[in-house]
């Protein structure tokens with residue numbers, strides 16, 4: 001069985017490798033990632049994963065994922081510049097937020113199976129110095145919510161309830177279940 005990963009994210013490639021799977025192809029999906037007006041974070045994450053999977057035309061199964069950081073009903077942006085990362089950290093400081101990580105698998109017949117991972121993350125209250133030093137690390141670049149749990153940010157996280165791999169970008173429990181249900185051989 002052929003697995004195509006519809007993702008440009010190197011993290012997703014590393015995570016799928018931990019299940020002992022190597023995609024036979026990488027085909028990043030180029031879709032419009034603008035949230036709809038009033039769209040809830042979990043609906044948005046699921047829609048994005050589904051649209052990414054559907055956007056890739058390839059033989060075999062196409063796996064896509066989308067990771068969204070949500071403060072209440074608010075979807076935090078992917079931090080592409082320092083000002084955005086700072087705004088995110090100000091919002092996340094000293095409180096709990098959710099990370100919704102959706103995956104979608106398109107079978108060769110076009111049917112799509114989906115799963116969602118929902119994780120609660122709590123940051124300590126961040127001092128001005130902590131925010132400044134985290135921003136200087138550059139690790140926030142391109143990350144939803146302006147942080148990467150797989151780096152220095154984990155030292156600022158008091159508690160996580162859910163899936164660590166989900167926060168990084170591909171929830172391994174849900175991914176394994178989805179791929180097994182589709183017929184992939186996974187140990």
Ligand SMILES: Cc1cn([C@H]2C[C@H](O)[C@@H](COP(=O)(O)OP(=O)(O)OP(=O)(O)O)O2)c(=O)[nH]c1=O
Pocket residue numbers: 006007008009011012028029052065066067068069078099142143144145147148149150167168169
């Ligand atoms: C919260 C958090 C996000 N992220 C990353 C995961 C995702 O790559 C990114 C969220 O953006 P996504 O749109 O989910 O993914 P992407 O644009 O990187 O890749 P593609 O659409 O091609 O699959 O933020 C981390 O790496 N660590 C974290 O702790």
